[in-house]
Amino acid sequence: MISVRELTKVYRQPARDVVALDNITLDIDDGEIHGIIGRSGAGKSTLVRCLTLLDRPTNGSVVVGSQNLTAVSDTELRNARRRIGMVFQHANLLSSRTVADNISLPLESGKKKKADRRAKAKELLDLVGLSGLEDTYPAQLSGGQRQRVGIARALAADPDVLLCDEPTSALDPATTDDILKLIRAVSDRLNLTVVVITHEMSVVKTLCDSVSLLDNGKILDFGPLSQVAANVNSDLSRALLPLPTHEAASADLVIEVVGSQDAVNIPIATKIAAEHSVTVDIAAANIETLGDARFAHYLLAIDSDTQINLTGIEATLVRNGYSIRTRAKEGVQA
Template sequence: MIQIQHLYKTFGTGENAVHALEDISLDIQKGEIFGIIGLSGAGKSTLVRCMNLLERPTSGTVIVDGKDMTALSEKELRLARRNVTMIFQSFNLLMQRTVLKNVCFPMELSGTPAAQARKRALELLDLVGLREKADAYPSQLSGGQKQRVAIARALATDPKVLLCDEATSALDPTTTASILALLKDLNEKLGVTVVVITHQMSVIEEICSRVAILDGGVVAEQGKVEDIFSNPHTDAARRLVYPGGVSLEQYPAGTHAVRVAFNGGTAYQPLIASLAIDLGVKVNILGADTRNIEGRAFGTMLLGLPDNPNEAAKALSYIRAQPNVSAEEVEYHV
């Protein structure tokens, strides 16, 4: 649905130039929920605005549903943007209009007859569970309700792509979960491709099938969410997946340990207890950052190995033989 090829975006010139995006290449499949995550300043919002050409790339191409957006005239671009709509952290509702008229607004701009626009708007409010609020004003709504109205408005032009730029960042955890469930439901019912821009890994793990991690304007890592959760390869990915960190640096130099990655096996597999019972080898848990996702274990654990080389080798061999687990030896040097 979206192909981004060697995209660069630079603000300013000369010594004052800021390279916001550098050589970004992504393929987003039709009908999937794709996540783009990074810390503040990573270039996420610039990238999403390049997808519908609200921000024109310095170089590179953005192809949406077979159309090269960078090659379109202004008139052609306005029409193409109806297929690529956005929802924002701040909702961006028109405060002087009712909920119904907010949802009607994009259809008014495209020349849809008033009766037809009203009928479609009511259908969309039904879809997001807010038909009873049709005559209310945004000031009378909660944050979650405002975002539902924004989603209904974004769907008014029957888009093929819905871009969500930090759409849940201003919401509490319970409301965030309900909005994510709504996006997932809309994706399944309507087949709309959803691109989620966020700095929260919990959002990615909740609804995305694939993810790209942005760091300093470049794609540090991309792939299936479960693969990156189970075995992040880059420092940028590790900082996002395990923000608490699992590090040897707080222990004495020469500490010998093994970093264990859980790759989606049962969350209740008693690895440490089994190691002690089966081999009589005791290890210390130096740090852990794991999570249970639908009964499957993802994350890493840092285990201090015994000083005895034979016992350490037996423990390492045992761990590596377990299903859905990988392990690497690590040693801290000053």
């Protein structure tokens, strides 16, 4: 369990102070994969540094497991950090060391014997799908393979938590997919809690159980993926279920809706047309699967020769499990 309370980080600058994190509160359950998505400058890397206390928060607390990292001594903090594995955009391997020696690097300060460290490196190489490469050097590996070694190194000290800062930003789409699958497999197998920092919604879609939207140091939206996606009024929903490029819908009434699970199977446009004597044009649509649930995002353009019953149409949508955002022309009465 990771529990962040009222976390604030202000960088004091001669010209003006920069509030990089502004009162962030966040809970991540054991074994959960949580995505933190945000634009450049949103505060993502600052958050990662504050989670491990590599950067001291100006205010607030970070609890990992049962330990309040903001309240422990330096020695305890050093030990606590060993329970947190870090994966970065670039694996940053030491070129003069073999793959096995890179992986066992985090163990060198401990009491483990050399043979044990090598056995651990071998076991982790099997886990990340690079069996047999222990004596190769980083320069002999592809970018994706290097990132696998980076993940293996992050797991060397048997952490409870894996923090990944843009783990796939430097990789091509196919390799990205492989690495995301690997992170998922490792999390499931070791019951690791994973925090993934990214600016790519595709990473959140393929990997995460839950997500936070970070903007300007604040969390604007957060929740389980299925929950945020199902709310058409959430910024994250629009990013998770984008509509394809479409003409601006001009109709008496335009309703944007998102439905999930059973709602997706209802022929909602036909139903509204039949129940309310209107014509319904689906101006744009996106149906896709996130996690194990199906979602439908529609832009419905509704016209009628007679008075439109807005309240009735909205009630039909809500009754059938759709979340709604409505734009009505003047003259359409609720």
